[in-house]
Amino acid sequence: MVISEKRKKLLTWLGAVLLLVLSWLLPASGLLNPYVVQILMYLGINMILTLSLNLVNGYMGEFSVGHAGFMGIGAYAASIITVWFLPRAWAFWTFPAVLVAGGLAAAVAGLVVAFPSFRTRGDYLAIVTLAFNMIVKSVLENLEVVGGPRGFLGMPRLTNLFWVAAWVLITVMVLRRLVYSNFGRGITAIREDEVAANLTGVDTRRVKLYAFLVSAFFAGVAGGLFAHLLQFINPRSFSILKSTDMLVMVYLGGVGSLTGSLLGATIFTLLMEVLRPLGLWRWVVGPLLLVLLMIFRPQGIMGFKEWKWFKERAVSSEQ
Amino acid sequence: MLQILGQNILNALQLGSVYALIALGYTMVYGILTLINFAHGDIFMVGAYLSLAAAAFLLGLHLGLPAVVVFVGAMCFSMVLTALLGVTIERLAYRPLRQAPRVSAVITALGVGLFLENFTLGLLGPEPRHFPTLISVGAWEIAGLTITPLQILIILGAAVLMVLLDLLVGHTLLGMAMRAISYNRQIVPLMGVPVDRVISLTFAIGSAIAAAGGLMYGLAYPVLDPYMGVRIGWWAFIAAVVGGIGNIRGAMLGGFILGAVEIFTPMILPSSTYRDFVAFSLLLLLLVFKPTGLLGRPIFERV
Numbered sequence: 001m002v003i004s005e006k007r008k009k010l011l012t013w014l015g016a017v018l019l020l021v022l023s024w025l026l027p028a029s030g031l032l033n034p035y036v037v038q039i040l041m042y043l044g045i046n047m048i049l050t051l052s053l054n055l056v057n058g059y060m061g062e063f064s065v066g067h068a069g070f071m072g073i074g075a076y077a078a079s080i081i082t083v084w085f086l087p088r089a090w091a092f093w094t095f096p097a098v099l100v101a102g103g104l105a106a107a108v109a110g111l112v113v114a115f116p117s118f119r120t121r122g123d124y125l126a127i128v129t130l131a132f133n134m135i136v137k138s139v140l141e142n143l144e145v146v147g148g149p150r151g152f153l154g155m156p157r158l159t160n161l162f163w164v165a166a167w168v169l170i171t172v173m174v175l176r177r178l179v180y181s182n183f184g185r186g187i188t189a190i191r192e193d194e195v196a197a198n199l200t201g202v203d204t205r206r207v208k209l210y211a212f213l214v215s216a217f218f219a220g221v222a223g224g225l226f227a228h229l230l231q232f233i234n235p236r237s238f239s240i241l242k243s244t245d246m247l248v249m250v251y252l253g254g255v256g257s258l259t260g261s262l263l264g265a266t267i268f269t270l271l272m273e274v275l276r277p278l279g280l281w282r283w284v285v286g287p288l289l290l291v292l293l294m295i296f297r298p299q300g301i302m303g304f305k306e307w308k309w310f311k312e313r314a315v316s317s318e319q
Numbered sequence: 320m321l322q323i324l325g326q327n328i329l330n331a332l333q334l335g336s337v338y339a340l341i342a343l344g345y346t347m348v349y350g351i352l353t354l355i356n357f358a359h360g361d362i363f364m365v366g367a368y369l370s371l372a373a374a375a376f377l378l379g380l381h382l383g384l385p386a387v388v389v390f391v392g393a394m395c396f397s398m399v400l401t402a403l404l405g406v407t408i409e410r411l412a413y414r415p416l417r418q419a420p421r422v423s424a425v426i427t428a429l430g431v432g433l434f435l436e437n438f439t440l441g442l443l444g445p446e447p448r449h450f451p452t453l454i455s456v457g458a459w460e461i462a463g464l465t466i467t468p469l470q471i472l473i474i475l476g477a478a479v480l481m482v483l484l485d486l487l488v489g490h491t492l493l494g495m496a497m498r499a500i501s502y503n504r505q506i507v508p509l510m511g512v513p514v515d516r517v518i519s520l521t522f523a524i525g526s527a528i529a530a531a532g533g534l535m536y537g538l539a540y541p542v543l544d545p546y547m548g549v550r551i552g553w554w555a556f557i558a559a560v561v562g563g564i565g566n567i568r569g570a571m572l573g574g575f576i577l578g579a580v581e582i583f584t585p586m587i588l589p590s591s592t593y594r595d596f597v598a599f600s601l602l603l604l605l606l607v608f609k610p611t612g613l614l615g616r617p618i619f620e621r622v
Contacts, residue, residue: 063422065429116607123355123425127560128606131599134553138595149592240549244433247426280444283437290430295415298423 012309016169023165037161039273041229044164045222046265048171050249051258052218057247058255059179060211061191062117063126066133067219067246070106072238073136074220075227076146078102082228083154095158099167099224106220107213109136114212118205121194133240140235151234159229167225171218172310176258178214180312187211191256248290254302258310263302322463327582333470333539335578336477340532341555342562342570342577343484344525350501350565351521353421354413357428359529360552361435362405364545366530367450367537368439369397374451386453394534398527405526406519414515432548439545450541473535480528481571487524488567497521501565550595554581557602563615572613 003011027037049071056064078098086094109132116128141149178184186207189197198204227233245268253264268286275282293300341363348356373396377389384392412431416424458467488494496517499507508514536551537543558577562569580598585591605612 061422063425116603120606120610122421123353124606124610126422126425127355128603131603131606134595134599135603138593138599142590142592142596241433244429247429251426279441280437281441284434284441287430287433287437291412291427291434294419294423294427294430295412298419 008309019165019169020162023161027161039269041159041161041164041225043266043269044161044168045225045229046246046249046269047168047262048218048222048225049246050253050261050265051171051175052215052222053246054250054253054255054257054261055175055179055187055211055215057250058257058260059184059191060187060208062208063122064113064129064212064215065126065240065243065247066113066129066131066136067215068238068240068242069129069133069136070109070216070219071223071226071242072140072233072235073109074102074106074223075233075238076140076152076223077105077220078224079152079155079227079233080146082156082158083152088156091156091158095163095228099163099221102224102227103217103220106223107217110212110216111209113216114209117208117212130240130243133238133243137235137239140238147234149235151232153232155228155231157228157231159225164225167221171221172258172262174214174218176310179258183207183210188256244290245286248286248293251293251298251300252289254300254305256304257300257302257306259305259307260300260302264300325462325464327586328579329464329466329470331579331582332575333473333578334581335575336474337532337536337539337551337574338555338558338577339571339574340477340480340535341529341551342558342574343481343567344529345556345559346562346564346567346570347497347521347525349559350567351497351518352413352417352424353565354424355428355556355564356413356525357425357552357556358408358432358435359525360548360550360555361432362401362408362526362548363529363533363536363552363555364439364543364548365404365435365533366397366401366526367533367543367547368443368448369400369530370394370534370537371448371450371543373397374453378451390453390534394531397530397534401530401533402523402527405522405529409519409522414518432552436545436548443545445544447542447544450537450543452541453538469538473539476531476535480531484524484528485567493517493520554598557598560602560612561605563612566612566614569612569614 026032027034032040049067053064053067056062078101081098081101082091082095086098113129113132117125120128140146146152179187186197186202186204189200189202190204190207194204223238226237230237249264249268250261251264252268253262254260271285272282275285278285297303341359344359344362345356348354348359370393373393374389377384377392408431412427413424416427454467454469454472458465460466488497496507496512499510499512500514500517504514554577555574558573559570560573561576562571562573577598580601581594584594584597588597
């Protein structure tokens, strides 16, 4: 069945509204058990993280392994604004703005990684991003004003399923528009061959800079959501281990695919929940999965493929 | 003041020896495969645990064995087993990816490292283990400096291993094969060099040296935990990059520089918790301004 573009657009908006209404009603009505709601919120946060990392690692083909650093900066920035600068009574209404501020703080930090990426690629850039992750963690541990290694607390629990669902939708929509835009073709061109992209008129520096900024922004937003869900953050939450979890989700679901990111985040989050009875051994599964994936299916389940709903509009049906 | 400085230089030499031994493994594998073996720090951790197991076993026999026998026994045991581990990892995880994009191999290396950490954690639990004291002879006072036999043992032991490795790479057939593979991996098999075997041996030697480093680290800083390889491994890795990754003498130099960074950070900055910040900032600055390290050759990308 071929769905006309107009109907597809309408259905997409209806689906989005329905998702938001459900995410508001279901937890409020008490039909969903709070444990399930909790897992769904973590799932949403993981989806945002995976989508944002996939922009750099999947679409652009760069290799960032320090994404938890951006998440941490977003989490700390958003928490500090909520706790220090805003009266409690306002906190509920200013929450979206606080998340955006956290995202912007992460995006500014993204500059630190974006500029070295002009000069270095591949494994050297991987080292830069890793060093960035380690530096963020180390700075947070040494900042006594935000609790140092003990962590930072005092945020009210502002994150709910509605906000998580809303931000997942925003991330998907923004990234979908981005990757199918002229700009997005530049991103893919860098993945295929940076030198050739440069020669055919792609301003690779600008494209890389913006891609890192967008990616860091959404990771920061996810950090803000995470902080206001857990109500307690410490530097260890944003270590290289967290970055590796994100890598597993990206490469499991599929590189260069929005569907893949959503799928990877879902499978990994649910798997870790199901494996909870294994105790400490649970943490062996993620790394093992990563190694097996790299050997047998390095592009992931949906690598470079897309569910038809997320595909770009066929140009012919438009005219 | 001069005494404090001298004492700290001695401590930096001791720590730097351990970093240099681990940095050698990173740099050898990078030189031959252009792969950053992120699992190497965890191979070092396994080596330290294996030496602990061997030392505890030998001491548990209550035969009154002299410390030297226990030391040598633990060293041989852990070096052999860790070499086997290194070869196994290369065979199972890295060899299938030799033709794959380099990024896949790097991610695999990260995965292998985490696997080793979490496997050890699952096996032994999160409690740190204490390394038995093998050498408890008192310290000597020389020119106001306190020198322990352990320090001498570590610095000399590391130096001997480094000289042996330098001779091996520079003056033997195996070393020549290693340098040839590092120079051009496409042509070398046509000259009759058994590439797979040379790569396996490289992993074996690198891992065995890391195991020796693990034993020395365990003797000097006798608390082991499954995540110890992360920090030490990263520091050794920075050492390899500072010296110029792929360059064996550079790794030794980098190791001593990083040892000095760690020891002198608390003297200049308010607390030793800034050491990671200093080391990784050093790495970041170096990568931006001199990506090839102090002794490395420049890399050109062929278009």
